[in-house]
Amino acid sequence: SKAFWDRMVFAARFFLTVFIFSLIFRSLDFQKLRTVFTELHAGWYAAAVGSGLLQTVFAAASLQKILKAFRVEVPWKRVLEVNYLSCFYSLLGSWVGGLVRWHAFSGKDNQRVEAFLAILAEKFHVAVTSLVFFVPAFFVCVALTAPSSERTVLLSLSGVGAVAVLAVVLLCLTKGKDWDKKYFISSFLYWFLHAALSVVVLALACRAVNVEPPVTALVWIYSLNMLAQMLPITLFGLGIREGILVYFLPRYGVSSEAALAVSFLIFMIALLYALIGGGWHLAKQARGVRS
Numbered sequence: 177s178k179a180f181w182d183r184m185v186f187a188a189r190f191f192l193t194v195f196i197f198s199l200i201f202r203s204l205d206f207q208k209l210r211t212v213f214t215e216l217h218a219g220w221y222a223a224a225v226g227s228g229l230l231q232t233v234f235a236a237a238s239l240q241k242i243l244k245a246f247r248v249e250v251p252w253k254r255v256l257e258v259n260y261l262s263c264f265y266s267l268l269g270s271w272v273g274g275l276v277r278w279h280a281f282s283g284k285d286n287q288r289v290e291a292f293l294a295i296l297a298e299k300f301h302v303a304v305t306s307l308v309f310f311v312p313a314f315f316v317c318v319a320l321t322a323p324s325s326e327r328t329v330l331l332s333l334s335g336v337g338a339v340a341v342l343a344v345v346l347l348c349l350t351k352g353k354d355w356d357k358k359y360f361i362s363s364f365l366y367w368f369l370h371a372a373l374s375v376v377v378l379a380l381a382c383r384a385v386n387v388e389p390p391v392t393a394l395v396w397i398y399s400l401n402m403l404a405q406m407l408p409i410t411l412f413g414l415g416i417r418e419g420i421l422v423y424f425l426p427r428y429g430v431s432s433e434a435a436l437a438v439s440f441l442i443f444m445i446a447l448l449y450a451l452i453g454g455g456w457h458l459a460k461q462a463r464g465v466r467s
Contacts, residue, residue: 189410196415200422200436209433217384221441224380227373228445234370235259241363242297243281246290250281257460260453263446266413301367302406306399374398381441382430389428397424417442 236256243250250258258280266273274295281291378394397420404416418439425435 189408193410193415196410196419200415200418200432203422203432204436205433208431209436212385212431212433212437215386216437217386220380220384224377224384224441225445225448227377227380228448231370231373231377232256232259232449234366234373238301238363238366238370239294239298241359241366242301243291243294245359245363246294246297248281248283248287248290248294250283254280257453257456260449261457262453263449264451264453264457266450297363298367299406301364302402305364305367305371306402371398371402374402377442377445378438381438382434384441385434385437387425387430387434387438389425389430393424393428397421400424 233256236252236259239259240250240252240255243255258277261280262273262276264273265276278288278291278295281294282288283291375391375395375398378398379391382389382394401417401420404420405413407416410416418436421435421439422432425438426432430438
């Protein structure tokens with residue numbers, strides 16, 4: 177039955193999450209981890225939090241353009257509110273956050289298909305942007321920083337990224353019938369700004385724990401993390417970012433403890449988004465009750 181398979185999938189994701197964290201914690205020195213947090217630079221982390229909040233503005237602008245491309249009119253402030261609210265519900269699972277956004281954007285005009293296509297298009301934006309970032313990052317990393325063990329992976333993903341770029345160019349040159357090309361292209365520009373800020377947040381979080389890996393390395397590690405987190409293989413996406421950072425950052429002179437601390441700091445920023453979303457929603461509900 178469906179309930180049985182749902183329980184099996186949940187159990188598999190739970191055990192995979194536990195397995196990933198067991199591998200991470202096995203290699204850690206908890207005394208060093210404590211030292212990393214005690215020496216945290218609050219100023220750099222505050223800058224990371226501010227950059228993260230600016231990220232959400234560009235993400236909302238991108239999604240609003242995508243919605244317009246599919247003839248779904250939603251005010252930017254409403255898109256930002258729903259994005260924050262979806263972050264709150266995504267603590268239960270990324271698909272829950274997606275359902276919240278789909279329901280919110282379907283609207284009174286019952287534009288369920290258009291809203292679904294818009295959210296799907298946003299996922300396409302995430303994948304393409306992440307792959308595109310691999311193209312310049314690969315060539316710079318191979319020349320300057322990338323260990324030989326990563327070169328094959330980077331070359332493969334760069335090739336896919338080049339194909340993705342070509343596909344987007346061809347798509348934009350093709351006359352669209354069901355969407356507005358102008359909005360679709362501008363949404364990509366906003367998402368590129370969002371992705372660039374994501375790398376800035378990662379770099380600032382690294383500075384907060386007194387490490388400075390090469391920016392080119394952070395670009396492709398960020399891209400790999402974004403692609404991996406699109407796969408619902410662990411509970412709430414936990415363990416994916418932690419595993420990627422703890423595995424790859426030490427190859428650039430960063431200790432495993434500092435890499436885990438960076439991941440934790442970024443998770444706290446994501447948790448802040450969720451708290452903003454939940455607080456915004458509760459405040460709106462309270463105003464509705466009073467009125």
